[in-house]
Amino acid sequence: MKHWYKIIAVILILYTLVWGLLNDVPRLDILNETIRNVYYHVPIWFAMLFMMSVSVVQSILTLTKNKLDNDAKAYNAALVGFFFSIPGLTTGSIWAKYTWGTWWTFQDPKLNGVAISILIYLAYFILRFSVDDELKRARISAVYNVFAFVMMNVFIMILPRLTDSLHPGNGGNPAFAKYDMDSSMRMVFYPAVIGWILFGYWLFEIKNRISFIKNKIHD
């Protein structure tokens, strides 16, 4: 039964999409009903971070094993992760409009971190397009991917903890997990995280099969 995770992904996402709109949520100032976005916005970012981690692991494997399939996988994972950043940004931007009153703000290190990581992956794609030789491209882009991933993590993980952020859990803002997310919200949030990560992995597998077939035809 190799399709189990796809079925689970579909069921979990459908369940969170429907039940996320129906279940009871805590009444909070400013957030009000927008708190439901925590079921959609946050899991999509978790899925993106997961795909970026898959990509960097594949890049490290490319360097140590010197194989081209790992390089293709690293590229596909980065592509899927990049794809997730678009709904992640859109849901975040709409949420920000209704709670902070603006579509985009430079006051928040998490937003800057996201902008930087999108730039990093665009640079990674451009770097790949500008090297023709396959083996050379695999090694060079893997080196950049590993280095950029570390720098991105420095940005996303460390800097927001030292400066103020508008996001919950930073700079005196309450965190959902600590205070506000009650057990009925967790019943939607955690399945949503698992569902989106499995969905990302599914997309990644499809991309892998496409590049495998393309390689076959090319040869």
Added chain:
Amino acid sequence: MIFSLLKKELLLEFRQKSTIGGVVVYVIGTIFVSALCFKGKLDKPTWNALFWVITLFTSVTISGKSFLKETGGQALFNFLHYSPTHFIVAKILYNMAFMLVLSFITFFFYAFFIKNEVENLGLFFVVLVLASTGLAAILSLMSAIASKASGNFAIMSILSFPVLMPLIIVVIRISKQAVDGIEWAGVGFSFIGILIALNVLTIVLSFLLFPYLWRD
């Protein structure tokens, strides 16, 4: 081994006086243009931001060339004669020294043509030193990557700007404190800690990753 590589870099730099002269003229030209554009009307945050933008662009332009010569026959010679880890450490050390001198030159002319807003000079110099070494370390590896990807004129900037952002954000933060003249007791030493950590992290990563860029 590292010393002989450093000596080679230095000799090559001074043999081609046009590059080293060009760098200084580039810096002075950029600062003079900015001075004319702003006409001396800068408040402190703008002064700070403009200084680091100029330093950022200078360092990307200058360090972009550090691996340009190492292609073709020269690359083959390096491959046969040096070990990759020695080579990258020598490159980083040389670029650090070069960037240090360059950023102090930049500061001198910036203070001369625009003005000197810094009230805590000691702290500012600490930031200047750590920022130059950090920039040089990151840009050495980026230059090594960019030299392998030919045919794209902007590849150096595209690759470097996003990975330089953590460094630049921290540097601007702490440099703002120096410009405002905050006493040593109130200085955010955690930021200086991050700067040192970024330096070390970059050197370690270059040390680990550069050998994979070594063979063609």
